[in-house]
Amino acid sequence: MTTTIQEQDGKMVAILKGCLDTAAAPETEKAMSPLNDVEGKDIIIDCTEMEYISSAGLRIFLAILQNAEEKGRQVYIKGINDNVRTIFTITGFINIFKFM
Amino acid sequence: MKKSKLSRHITWHVIGIMSFFNVLIIGAILVFVFRVSLVNSDMRGQYVVDGIEGKIESTLWAVHVGASNSRNEIERNMESPEQVFDALEREITVNQFMGCFAAFEPDYFEGQGRWFEAYLYHADPSTSSGIDSAHLERQQIGSPSHDYFNGPWYKKGLSRDRQGMGYLTVPYFDNSVDSAMYCSYVLPIVDRQGRKVGVYGVDLDYLWFNEVFSEVEKMVKREFFDNDENLQDRNGNIYFSVQMIDDKGNRILGSDSLDINILKAEQEDAFGNLGMKDLKGTPYYVNFKSIPYTDWTVAVIQHRNLVFAWGKILALVILLCMGIGCIVIFFFTRRSIRRATKPLGFLSESAKEVAKGNFDAPLPTFEHNDEVAQLRDSFDNMQQSLVKYIEDLKETTAQKASIESDLRIASEIQKGMLPEKFPTKEDRDDVQIFASLTPAKEVGGDLFDFYFRDEKLFFCIGDVSGKGVPASLFMAVIRSTFRTVSAHESMPDRIVTTMNKTIADMNKTLMFVTLFVGVLDLPTGRLHYCNAGHDAPLLIGTGVGELPCDNNIPVGFRPTWEYTLQETQIFTGTTIFLFTDGLTEAMDVDKAQFQMERVNDVATQALAQQQQEPRQLISMMTEAVHQFVGDAEQSDDLTMMAIQYIKENNQ
Numbered sequence: 001m002t003t004t005i006q007e008q009d010g011k012m013v014a015i016l017k018g019c020l021d022t023a024a025a026p027e028t029e030k031a032m033s034p035l036n037d038v039e040g041k042d043i044i045i046d047c048t049e050m051e052y053i054s055s056a057g058l059r060i061f062l063a064i065l066q067n068a069e070e071k072g073r074q075v076y077i078k079g080i081n082d083n084v085r086t087i088f089t090i091t092g093f094i095n096i097f098k099f100m
Numbered sequence: 101m102k103k104s105k106l107s108r109h110i111t112w113h114v115i116g117i118m119s120f121f122n123v124l125i126i127g128a129i130l131v132f133v134f135r136v137s138l139v140n141s142d143m144r145g146q147y148v149v150d151g152i153e154g155k156i157e158s159t160l161w162a163v164h165v166g167a168s169n170s171r172n173e174i175e176r177n178m179e180s181p182e183q184v185f186d187a188l189e190r191e192i193t194v195n196q197f198m199g200c201f202a203a204f205e206p207d208y209f210e211g212q213g214r215w216f217e218a219y220l221y222h223a224d225p226s227t228s229s230g231i232d233s234a235h236l237e238r239q240q241i242g243s244p245s246h247d248y249f250n251g252p253w254y255k256k257g258l259s260r261d262r263q264g265m266g267y268l269t270v271p272y273f274d275n276s277v278d279s280a281m282y283c284s285y286v287l288p289i290v291d292r293q294g295r296k297v298g299v300y301g302v303d304l305d306y307l308w309f310n311e312v313f314s315e316v317e318k319m320v321k322r323e324f325f326d327n328d329e330n331l332q333d334r335n336g337n338i339y340f341s342v343q344m345i346d347d348k349g350n351r352i353l354g355s356d357s358l359d360i361n362i363l364k365a366e367q368e369d370a371f372g373n374l375g376m377k378d379l380k381g382t383p384y385y386v387n388f389k390s391i392p393y394t395d396w397t398v399a400v401i402q403h404r405n406l407v408f409a410w411g412k413i414l415a416l417v418i419l420l421c422m423g424i425g426c427i428v429i430f431f432f433t434r435r436s437i438r439r440a441t442k443p444l445g446f447l448s449e450s451a452k453e454v455a456k457g458n459f460d461a462p463l464p465t466f467e468h469n470d471e472v473a474q475l476r477d478s479f480d481n482m483q484q485s486l487v488k489y490i491e492d493l494k495e496t497t498a499q500k501a502s503i504e505s506d507l508r509i510a511s512e513i514q515k516g517m518l519p520e521k522f523p524t525k526e527d528r529d530d531v532q533i534f535a536s537l538t539p540a541k542e543v544g545g546d547l548f549d550f551y552f553r554d555e556k557l558f559f560c561i562g563d564v565s566g567k568g569v570p571a572s573l574f575m576a577v578i579r580s581t582f583r584t585v586s587a588h589e590s591m592p593d594r595i596v597t598t599m600n601k602t603i604a605d606m607n608k609t610l611m612f613v614t615l616f617v618g619v620l621d622l623p624t625g626r627l628h629y630c631n632a633g634h635d636a637p638l639l640i641g642t643g644v645g646e647l648p649c650d651n652n653i654p655v656g657f658r659p660t661w662e663y664t665l666q667e668t669q670i671f672t673g674t675t676i677f678l679f680t681d682g683l684t685e686a687m688d689v690d691k692a693q694f695q696m697e698r699v700n701d702v703a704t705q706a707l708a709q710q711q712q713e714p715r716q717l718i719s720m721m722t723e724a725v726h727q728f729v730g731d732a733e734q735s736d737d738l739t740m741m742a743i744q745y746i747k748e749n750n751q
Contacts, residue, residue, distance in 0.1 A: 019691070022567060022736065052693075054736070055565035055614065055681070062657055063610045091614055091633035092653035 003031035011042045017049040020057035029060045036067045043068055044100070048079030053087055065097065076100045107441040111434045118429065122422060129418055137411035138385075142376035145387030145400040148320050148342060152398045153389045155316050156309075156344075160393060163285050163304060164265055166195040171287045171300040174202050178289070178297075181209050181218060185238050188220040192236065197302050198222060198282075201241075202289060203248050204298035215242025215249075221303065257286030257299035268394040270346040271306040281306035313353040317342045330356045337383070339403035347395040363399060376402075443472045447479055459487045507542040507569070514543050514572055517579050519550055522714070525746055530622040531557055534714035535741035536722065538682075544737035545571025545613075546680050547579050555622050558586045561741050562615040563634065563680040565654075571737075574611045577603065578655070582617070592617040592630035593665035596655060600632070604659035612656035616649075616678060625670045625745050630663050635681055640712045641674030644703045675712045675744040677703060679721075682738035686725050689732040694725060714742035 001024035004015040014032055018024070035043055043064065047053075053061075061077070068075045077097050080088065088094040170191035177187040184202050192200050199221030206214045219239045248254045256267040266287035273281055282303045289298040318328035320342060325331055331340040344353035349364040362382045376387050383404040390397045446464040453461030463480055466473040524532045535548050545564030550557060560582050564571040581599050589595045595617050603613075614634040620627050629647070633654035636646045650664040670676065679699070686694040702724045706717050718740050725738070 025566070054685070055563060055612075056567075059565040059610055059612065062612065066610060066657065089651055090635055090649075092651045093633070095651055095653055096658065 001028060003028050005032070005034055007041075008044075011044050012038050013044045013046055015046040015049070019051050020053045020060075022054045022056040025054065025056035025060060028057070029063075032060060032064060035064055039071065040073070042074040042076065044076045044078055046078045047081075047084060050080070050084060053084055055091070058087075058091060058093055061093070061097070074098060106444065107434070107438045110437045110441070111430075114433050114437070115430055118426065122426060126419060126422060130415055133411040133415050133418075134408070137408045138376065140410075141385060141402050141407040142387065144324065145376050145385070145402060146389075148400045149387050149389035149398050151320065152313070152316050152342065152344075153391055155312065156391050156394075156396070156398070159309075159312055160265075160268060160285070160391075163268075163302065166197070167200075167266065167285050167287055167300070167302045170195060170197075170200060170302065171289060174300050175289055175291070178202075178204075178291070181212060181216065181240070184218045185220065188218060189236060189238075192220055195302075198305055199303035200301060201284075201303075202298055202300045203242060203254060204289070205296075206249065208297055212240070213242075215244070215247070216240060217242035217246070217248055253284055253286050253301065254299050257301065258288055258296055260286075260288050262288055262290045262296075265393040268304075268391075268396070270350075270395060271309075271352060283309060310353055313344060314355055317355060333403070333405060337403055337405070338401075339406040341401045343399045343401065344391075345397050345399055347397070352396055358401060363401075440472070443476070447472075447476060450479070454483060454486065459483060459490065504542075510569070510572065511539070511542040514539075514576070517576060518548065524715075530747040531620070531743055531745055532714055533559075533741070533743050534718050535739070536718055537737070537739045538734065539567070539572075539737045540682075540734045541568050543569055543572035545575050546682065546737035546739035547575045547613075548678070548739055548741045549579055549582055550741075550743070551583075552622075553587075554590070556590065557618075557620040557622060557743070559620070559678075559741070559743060560615060560617045561634065561637075561678040561680065561739060562613045562655075563682070563737070563739070564613045565611055567737055570609070570611065574613065574656075578613050578615070586617075590619060591665060592619050592628050593663045595619075596630045596632050596652075596663040597661070600655045600661060600663065601659045603656045607656050610657055612654040614654045614680075618676070620670065620743070620745065622747065625672065625747060626667065627670050627676075628665060628667045630665055632663055635679060635684065637679075638677040638699070638703055639670075639674055640677055640703050640707050640717070641671055644700055644707060647676070670745045672745055672747055673712075675714060675717060675742050677717060677721075678741045678743075680737065680739040682734075682736040683721070683725065683740060685736060686729050686738060687732055687735050688729055694728050698724065698728065712744065714744050717742045 001016070001018035001020060004017075006013050006015070012035055014035060016028070020028055045061065045064070061075075065075045075097065076099065077088075078100050080099070085094075088097070170188075173191055174184060174187045177183040188200055188202060191197070199219065201217055201219040203217035209216050217240060219241045220236055221239075222236065242248060253267070253269040256269075260266050266285055269284045269286065271281050271283050283306055284301040284303055286299050286301040288296045289300050291297045321328045321331060321340065325340065331338060333339050338356055338358045341356050341358040342354065343351060343358065343360060343363070345360065345363060346352050349360065351360045354360070362379055362384060363386065376385050379386055379401075385402050385404070385407055387400045388397050443464055443466055450461050450463050461483075463476055463483070466476060518537060519535070522532075522534045533550060535550075537544070537546055537548060539546065545567050546562070547564075548559070548561045550559035552558070562575070562578055564574045564578065578599070581602055582595070585598045585602070586595050589598060596615060599615075613632075615632040616629065616634040616637060617632075618627055618629040629649075630652065631649035632652045634649075636649040639645050639647055647668065648666070650666060652663045653661055684694055684696050684699060699721070702721050703712075703717070706712050706720050711717060711720055721740055
């Protein structure tokens with residue numbers, strides 16, 4: 001599981017690669033924490049190369065969303081595969097995130 | 101304590117270095133002593149040869165004064181042989197010579213033939229108490245048998261400068277007169293025209309020279325050795341000798357029995373006047389000095405043992421001192437090094453004690469604040485750190501044991517929250533239920549619950565995000581909230597919405613739970629349900645199918661979310677199979693997931709085998725998962741609940 005954060009066109013982009021399971025969650029949460037300190041920029045979570053997400057992973061997404069919404073920013077999720085999309089659908093997360 | 105290897109190592113190292121420099125120093129000292137001995141002996145030799153040369157030269161000077169006056173007298177009277185004889189006679193009387201002669205060039209006097217040598221001498225010198233003309237004999241000794249022209253004395257005498265010194269011959273036997281040994285001092289005779297016409301000579305007694313020489317020799321020996329006799333060592337080797345030799349290396353003067361032939365090897369060097377020489381092949385060193393106006397050479401010969409006598413003693417004393425010094429240093433060094441390294445041995449013993457687990461092993465104390473003491477302090481530090489570390493470890497271990505014990509208790513408490521008694525068809529005529537919950541750790545975040553109220557079955561299944569203790573705490577909250585809320589609400593959407601509000605308001609950690617809440621009306625089989633982000637249950641009746649579910653979000657973080665209500669009809673014999681993602685996402689060793697397809701397959705298989713009753717179904721499903729997972733560690737909590745509606749009168 002690798003997490004890369006970079007700025008693109010005035011947006012913060014977090015690129016996640018691999019399997020975001022419960023074991024990888026604490027590390028990923030730490031790696032994505034800089035996103036919570038960013039002011040005034042929207043966030044894109046690039047999941048093109050993410051194979052799987054567990055409920056602990058969803059919690060990280062949720063925390064970022066919550067934080068961003070408090071600051072009036074948007075969070076977009078990009079490029080999820082069918083497997084991950086199913087998880088987002090089942091859990092209802094598809095209702096609270098914006099996708100691009 | 102066994103002998104320290106380190107101390108031995110250091111000792112030998114130090115001794116090795118010391119020995120190396122010792123050898124260098126000893127070598128330098130020996131070379132120095134050798135040189136000093138040679139220089140010292142050379143100076144002694146030079147001093148003696150200079151002294152003897154001076155003595156002989158001054159003696160010769162006295163002879164020269166008389167002889168040159170006589171020669172002048174001859175030069176004034178050499179008109180005829182008689183005149184020459186008369187002049188000789190006058191001079192021998194005045195100067196008291198033993199004998200004198202005048203030899204002339206070939207055919208100098210007419211009628212005298214080729215050779216003419218006028219010779220005047222005392223006929224019987226042994227009886228003479230004075231010189232008078234009565235005992236003088238005149239002789240003309242030049243003849244073919246005494247062909248003096250080729251005699252060295254004649255040639256040398258003739259070759260001299262009239263104004264300068266003459267020439268002293270080597271001693272010889274004068275067979276022509278008597279058998280005594282003489283030396284002659286010769287000077288050239290020059291006529292009025294300045295031509296050299298002959299040689300004038302004075303006989304000098306060899307014994308007289310010998311006396312002069314012996315005196316000097318004895319004086320020298322007394323001066324250097326307090327002994328004027330033969331200087332011999334215990335082996336009979338003469339160790340100091342003074343000799344006068346001729347140009348052939350034969351002895352002229354000299355009292356002792358030294359074999360003079362050892363000098364002959366030096367002949368080619370003409371007994372040069374340079375410094376002391378080593379006589380190769382003999383144990384002797386020699387100083388030469390040639391006596392001017394002669395072919396004599398004085399030689400001082402010194403035995404090796406004399407040359408190096410003091411040097412040997414000096415060298416021996418130095419070597420002895422250094423040897424004793426070395427031994428003393430060796431013992432002191434060894435003792436010091438042993439004393440210095442001994443504490444290391446003690447420390448080593450202490451270390452062994454510590455290694456055995458005896459952390460309080462006392463450390464030796466040292467007087468000096470050197471490296472060893474520093475090592476000891478470091479060691480002490482380490483010991484204390486070890487003690488503290490071990491104490492910490494014990495404490496941590498104890499804490500861990502305590503936590504494990506707490507977890508076991510927590511696990512029991514959590515199990516206690518779950519329904520333990522599952523109704524079967526023997527107990528009830530409307531439903532039979534079975535469930536199983538296997539946490540990945542001691543405690544988990546999965547939950548299920550069911551109870552009956554007002555002819556209704558209230559049930560739920562949920563999965564808290566994450567696992568372990570945090571999840572288990574959250575699970576306890578969810579479970580008690582479900583019970584509290586469902587006690588007065590009968591519609592699942594109301595139950596879930598109320599639960600969500602309650603929990604989201606106090607949820608700082610953003611944990612959430614996916615929850616399926618169902619309320620089954622037992623008399624009619626009508627099922628009301630609300631799914632908050634949970635996996636859709638399977639319905640296993642005439643076939644296998646998923647219960648359609650709205651995509652509501654999980655419970656716990658959006659207090660304003662309005663959950664939707666759904667409903668369906670459950671027919672008699674149909675089993676509702678609820679599960680958490682621990683089932684679909686159970687992983688084998690290669691991280692492959694069990695997947696929904698397999699769940700469907702097992703359910704279909706169960707239906708085909710008439711095994712859809714709750715207990716049988718869960719047993720089959722558990723078996724299938726175990727087979728799939730194999731030896732892999734359980735990655736997530738796994739919960740299954742099956743509810744079969746069996747009310748007959750509905751049909």
